[in-house]
Every structure is written in C-alpha cells, then in structure tokens.
Amino acid sequence: MIFQNPEYLKELAEQAELIEKLLDIGAALSSTQNLSTLLNLILAKSREITCSDAGSVYLVDSTDNTPKLLFKVAQNVSLPNLSFREFAIPLTDRSLAGYVALTGESLNIPDAYQLPPDKPYRLDSSFDRDISYLTRSVLVLPMQNRQGETMGVLQLINRKVRSDVTLVPENTLEMTQPYGEWEEQILRSLASQAAISIERNALQDSIESLFEGFVKASVQVIEQRDPCTFGHSERVAQLTVRLAEEINTTTNGSLAEITFSDRQIQEIRYAALLHDFGKIGVPEAILTKSKKLYPHQLEVIRQRFALARRTLEWECTQAKYELLLKNSNQKSTKTENLPPDQIEQLDANLSQAIQQLNDCWNILLEANEPQATEKKPVDKLSKLTQIVYRDIDGETKPLITPKEMNLLLVKQGNLTPEERLVIESHVTHTYKFLEKIPWTKDLKDVPTIAYGHHEKLDGTGYPLNLKQAEISMQAQMMAIADIYDALTAGDKPYQHGLPTITALKILRKEAAQNKVNPEILELFEQRQVYQVIGHSLDVVMKLA
C-alpha cells in the first residue's frame, strides 16, 4: 500500500477515478510520436490529475560537453496569454529542475520561497517578478527511462484547493496547498512513462534520419560518377515535393480533386531522390561519353590513317622503283631516257591521295561532334564508307570500320540507338533495385513511382510505353521536374544549362504534343515551382 494518509478512504475514492485516467494517459503517451505534442500532453495531464495551476517540462541536452537543460514547454492556467519561447539553462544543482536532473531525486516543496537553507537549489524569483505571478507549492520530478537515466524534468506549480480559481498573487496563499505524497509517487511513474516514450521517439527519429542520410549520401556518390548530373536527384526531389504541395492548395481544375498526404509526399520525395539510382548500372564510359567516338577509338583511327598514308607512300615508291627497274631491264642504251613524266605522275597521285586522306580526317573530326539537332547532315560521311587501305596483312580494308561508321552516323546527340538503350536501362535498374528493398507500408509505392519517370502520356516513353491512365500522378509530376532540371542544369557532357524561360518553352512543346501533363506544367509555371531550386524567372529572362 502506498498510502499513509489518514484520509485513506476519501483518497481511495479519488484514486479509483485515476485508474482509468492513468491508463488512458499511458496509452496516449505511448502512441504520440511528436515530441512537442508528447511534452504538452504529459504536462497537461499531470496538471489535471494534481490540479496544478502551472507547470513546465525540461529536457536534458547532453549533445555537447557542457550538459544543458532545455526549457521546452510551459503551461499556466492563470496566465493563458503568457508567451513562451524555448531556451537553455546551464545544468547545475542551483536550480530546482537542475537539482532534480542531476540527483534523480523528486522535490516536493510546500513553499518555494521557504526553501531549506542547507540545500543548493534556489528559486529563480525573476520569473515570478517578470510575469506578476507567485510560485508557492512546487512538485519537481525526474523523467527517467528504465535504466534510471534522467531524460528530463517535470515541474508542477501551485496545487490549487479548487480547480475553478484563477491564481493572482493576492489569493495564491489561500488558494494553494502542498502536494501529497501519493501525487509525488504516481506522477513520478507517469513522468518516467513519458521519458520512455521520449526515448523511443528519439530512437525512431534517429533511425529514420540514419535511413534518410544513407539514401542521400549514396545518391550523391552515385551521381559523382557523372559530374554533369551532380545534385540532380536532390533538385528533382525538391521540385516534385513542391509541386505536390502546390497541387494540395489547388482549388480549381481537375488537380483540385487531388490531395497528397504527408505520407505520400514523403513517398514522392524518396521516389524522386532515388529515380536515377539505376545509373549505377550504366558504364561510366557511356554516361560520360562526350563525342560520337570514344577517345580511344579516335586514337586507333588516327593510327590507321597514318598506316594508310604510309602505305600510299610505300606503294608510290614501289611503283617508281618498278618503273625504274623495268626501264633498266629494257637494257636500253638510252639510259638518259628515264620516264620523268610517269614519275611525276606517280608523285602527283600520291599527293592527291594524301590530300584525300587529310580531307577524310577533317570530315571525320567534324562528324564526331555531337549534334543536338539534325542541322548538320552527315552526307559527307557517306563518301568515306568507300575509302579503303591495304593493311599489313595485305588485305584491303575500309579506312573507317562499319562499327565506327555506325557511331559517326548518329543524327541526334552522340549516342547510338544501342547506347541510348543502355542509358535508358537505368530506369529498369532503378526499379529492380528499389523492388529489392523492404519498403515500409508508408513507402510501398516508391518503386513504381520512380519506374514511371520517363513514361510519356501518349505512350512514347520508356521502359513500359505506358499511357496517361497507367502513369501515376506522382510519376507525371516527377517527369516534369526531371526534364526541367535536366534542361536547366545541362545534364549532357556537351550541353550547357538552358535558361528557365527556354526550358519552360521546351516543356510547353512537350505538353502540346501530349508528352507531359499540361495541367501540372501550368501549375509548375504559375506557382513558379522552379524557384525552389533557386531559379528566378526574372533573373533568367535578363540572361536569355
């Protein structure tokens, strides 16, 4: 039995009501995941049970070398308009809360202005003066976890004799009473239950932030393989999340019907952060390819041109030698009768052939540049397909191999259809990667949202050629954010970033061709969603 009070039965009756209340508070504490809500809840319920006029909650902050007490929450019924801002005080035994935090003892003080002189703690009466209040009875309790570590302090002030009075300094002495022993004991248990919930919340927060941190760090290291895309995933996440928030505030049009919950916005964020994760499966050589030929291919061709030239030179000399030999062998006495015309002709042929080789090389260098549009036709190249040389094995071979020619004949950009497929495979790699991960129920759609970011409304996207009805709204939003950032950041090795105004123009064209969602794009423009990544249309218009 915890009760030593002579008014035994009366108190028992009061406590009977408590049972229900306490169990409900326990359940509420366990289920609250927001720290501020939790602290306000424990304070309000503790005040209610004890009929306290005021109270506050402190948390121990040991994150750096000088531990502090964070003054987190304050409630005061008599002064409902009291403004409160969180602040830190040094953790010493000179304050009531500090003493309790350091010793783990409870303090049950009948009159805060009559403290035992042999104790270190003192009331900071400046609070009372500042707010014209009189602190009298005080109950200060440690909030301890199961290991007995003090996580915080619960301070209850002025136990009232009647719950309906408002304490003004004039009536405080008669309208308050000391806290009882049973209240101290029960509240201490309750405070510790709060401590356990705080600890569990902190643990959960730390695991969530560990996950988030790991995701972001891995996205960054994967992006570093292709310097052109650095920061892209984070920006697409910011743009898509902002777009979702803007859709939530839309009141007309078909988007007005759509609302994304906090859970869904978190899901969108992870899908966007991870949409290009599959690029890890694309070889660096293709990711960072900047011309049509890879540098080592050009080097091999250069050597082959040299061999071809030398072969021409050799063949010319050979012809001249044979001419001379034939001439000599005719045993003509007219040794002065050399065929200078023929020799000259051979030399001239050689010069011409070398010139042709040089022309070819220049055409090849020109054709090797990536073309964003089809403006520069590759017609000249077709001439080159006919040119052969004699290799050292004696065989006649094309100067540019069909494989090389295939690379050079690319009409848009610098990638062959095969290479483009490899690049496009990043979406499937992303999906396969994300599918392997045991997403929580709240994030279960991350893989499919990310999977859809290159689909087009008219079914011309990839990898599944989905049509609008099959593409999730989230993926449609992300598609716009992705294209916008790719255009403005200049995500290809041979492209600079475009100004916002140009990117929007390209996106409008895409919308007109039923590639991206026109309503989402309109909102993207109207609400200037792009400003979330630091783009301002005003500034960019001046530059444009």
Added chain:
Amino acid sequence: MIFQNPEYLKELAEQAELIEKLLDIGAALSSTQNLSTLLNLILAKSREITCSDAGSVYLVDSTDNTPKLLFKVAQNVSLPNLSFREFAIPLTDRSLAGYVALTGESLNIPDAYQLPPDKPYRLDSSFDRDISYLTRSVLVLPMQNRQGETMGVLQLINRKVRSDVTLVPENTLEMTQPYGEWEEQILRSLASQAAISIERNALQDSIESLFEGFVKASVQVIEQRDPCTFGHSERVAQLTVRLAEEINTTTNGSLAEITFSDRQIQEIRYAALLHDFGKIGVPEAILTKSKKLYPHQLEVIRQRFALARRTLEWECTQAKYELLLKNSNQKSTKTENLPPDQIEQLDANLSQAIQQLNDCWNILLEANEPQATEKKPVDKLSKLTQIVYRDIDGETKPLITPKEMNLLLVKQGNLTPEERLVIESHVTHTYKFLEKIPWTKDLKDVPTIAYGHHEKLDGTGYPLNLKQAEISMQAQMMAIADIYDALTAGDKPYQHGLPTITALKILRKEAAQNKVNPEILELFEQRQVYQVIGHSLDVVMKLA
C-alpha cells in the same frame, strides 16, 4: 466512477495497489522492444492482476488475402510443463478470439461450456481434452491501437478464488469465479496499451529492416560493377560477425577479456557490409583491369607496330629505288651491271627488321600478362625501350611510349603504383561516405571500423599506416575476414579462388610478419569460422 460493485470499499482498496502496478506495467510495455517479451509480459501481468490460472495472446495477421489469427503465447500455471508452439487459425467469428478480433467487443464468459446459443462463437473443447484441463471463466479482450484497429486478442482463463491453488479438472468448478466488470475495463485499457507498443515496435522494426535492406541492396549494386567481388561484402560481414561471436566465447588468452555486445556486433556487421562501399569512387576501367595494358592501349600499339613495319618496308623500297636511280644516273653503259648484292642486302635487312618487330610484339604480349609473383622478370622489355620508328610526321619516336612501358614494367600484379593508389583510395572513399551519414549512437563507430580494414599491425597498411595499438580490434578482425575472402573468392580479374588451406597458409605468413593479428587468426582457424560462408576444410583439402 467505473465501479458499480456493492463491495465498493474492498475493491477500492485492491485497486489502490493496482495503480502502482498498472503504471509500472505501462512503463514496462512502452520500453520493451522484443515482441515475444512484450506478449509474455502483457499476459503475465494481466494474469497476475486478475488472478487468472491461464491465458493466451493472439495477433491478427493481415499480410495476405486471408486474414489469420496467430496463436503467439500461452501460459498455464496449473500445467507449467505444457509445451507450446506458435500456430495460425482462420480468422472467423466461430472462435472466441476470432469473434473478439472481428467485432472489437470484449467477451466476459462465466462458463465456457455454457455459451449463449444465439452467438456464433464456440469453445474448441479439444484443447481441454488434449491437455486434461477444464476451461471455465474466460475474459477475451481486443488489443486495439489508438485508431481502434484490433492488433490482437488477449484471452484470460479461469479466474481463481485463491492465487495459491492449482486447478485440476476436479476442483476447477469450486476454485474459479467469473471475471468482474472492472477487470474487463482495466484489462481492456492495458491490452490496448500493449497493442500500441506492438504497433510501435512493428514500425521501428520495419524502418530498421528498410535501412538494412537499402544498405544490402546498394552494396550489391556497387559490387556488380566488379563481378570479381560479387558477394564479398556480405561474406566479410558474416565472417567478422562469427569471429566476434567466437571471441565472446573465448575463455583463455588475451581474447578472453574481450566481449562484444549485441550493439557492437551490429556495428561490426554494418562496418563489414560497407567496408568496400568506396569502390564506387574507383573507375570501372581500373577495377576490372585484367592485364597491364588496357585493351584499347594494346590496340593502339598494334596499329603503331603496323605503321612501323610499313615504314620499314617503305624505307627499304626507297633505298632500293635510290640505289637504282643512282646507278642509272651514273650513265654507265653497263646497264646490266645492277647491284643485286646491295638489293638483296636491303631485302635481307628488311626481313630482319620485320622479324625484330615481331619479336618485340611477342615480348610485349608476354609482358602484358599480370604476374602474381616476380618470377617472370621483365628484362627482355628493357631491349624494347631502345626501339624507335619514324612517324608520318617524319619524327623518330619510341615504338612503345614511356607511359606504356611504365605499365608493362609492373613487377607484381597488373597495376602501376598510381593505379594501386586509386584502388587503395576506396578505403578513404568508404570513410568519407560513412562519415557523412548520421549514424545512431549505437552505430557511431561504423566509419572508423571500416576505415581500418587495410591497416597492418606493423604500420605498413593503408591509408593511415596505423600500428596495432591504434587499430581497433574490430578492424583487425575484419582485416582477416577480408583477406580470407579475397583469397578464396579470387577477387582479381586474373586470379582464381584459392583453397581454404592455401588461404590460411598465406594468412599465417601474414601473421608471422606482424601484419594481421595472430591470436584472432588462430581462433579463425581453430573455430573454423570460415565455414560460415560455406567453406569446409575437408572438402577443400581434397581439392588442394
């Protein structure tokens, strides 16, 4: 007031004791993170409060389309040796627990063999028959979260009139009594507090498994860049964790003093899983390099050899032509007096020079193979440094450039010191990556443990050249696991995996040279830690 019972005061006195008990149960429920412990706790405490002889806990399983009730925990004081194994029953209203789970109603049944005929639920009396027990009073309560969803069912059986009796079928009727209304109400609250804890635990588990799944999946995709190392990180994690567990059971030697907590073992596991994460920062070309020259370099050299040969041929013909020309110009009447000896000599010189080129090429091909040991000296190569050819620009150039020669002169393996540094930089990349991540307090040493896995006890490791005293025990363990797996898996493009017995021999040599910890290695061998990744010494000895 929740109490309608006329024995008001007596019950109040009982309930006063309950307050303390209930608050303590609440705190215990909130702080318990293990599901089985939690379920046993709620059942034991509920039985204690209600003086129940037996009880069980069921959880609702909605993971597939046919929801089930999982019979998770059973306790029976009168039958303490009752064996119990978890099983699933269909979720229908025909069973007491199923009815409660489906309706959310409590059932307070005075006699389980006298059920109301208008209700769907029936007692499965086969349980009683099987264990020679008699179920009489039953209290069945839903375990509901704050949203009112039923997570499970708490079933209490046979409220005893005295706590010290053992119920045998003969005395059950006289020694049991029905459950009271207050017990129903209080227990329902407590059951729901348990439900909230179960839900929070499940949430935390799901986030932890999300993190774990993400880590494993990213490690896998990063390893896929270098097929030789696939599965390496997971195996090193298994080996190092097993090593830690074996150290925990060591009772003699200096390792006996070392104990790793569950937290530390988890930390070791993550450090090992992630120890090679920094390989993402090493270009694929270096990671997968299989010979001393990259394939495209060999291709360029091949072309250069062709050019050199053609140049020799040209020069020979040129010399012959000039000889002939000179001869003709001497206007000698003896035109038959050609210099065949000289011509033959020139042709012979050419043949010899071409032969020399071919020899060079063969030496180069031989030198291009990686050498695991210094057995094959690269002396022949030094001859090649002198060989030059005349390029098409007329300049004389070395046939093998100093840069290429530098690659070919590598004495061990196939990497130059510079490339080796790039490979070694993966440790620093790993550390920089891991440092960016907001590890929880429990995992705070993951970065430093992973950072030390290539350090050697004598200070010859990298990247910090730490000595034994500066290398954490965890990193010393991981170093052995890492080397063992690298050797047995064959982690280099030109190496096959070695048998266990050979790998251990190499490790013993490392230990003798004060590179790896000999005591840990001894334990690794003695306890056959390597079997954790499926290696059996017996099998491998046969192969060796």
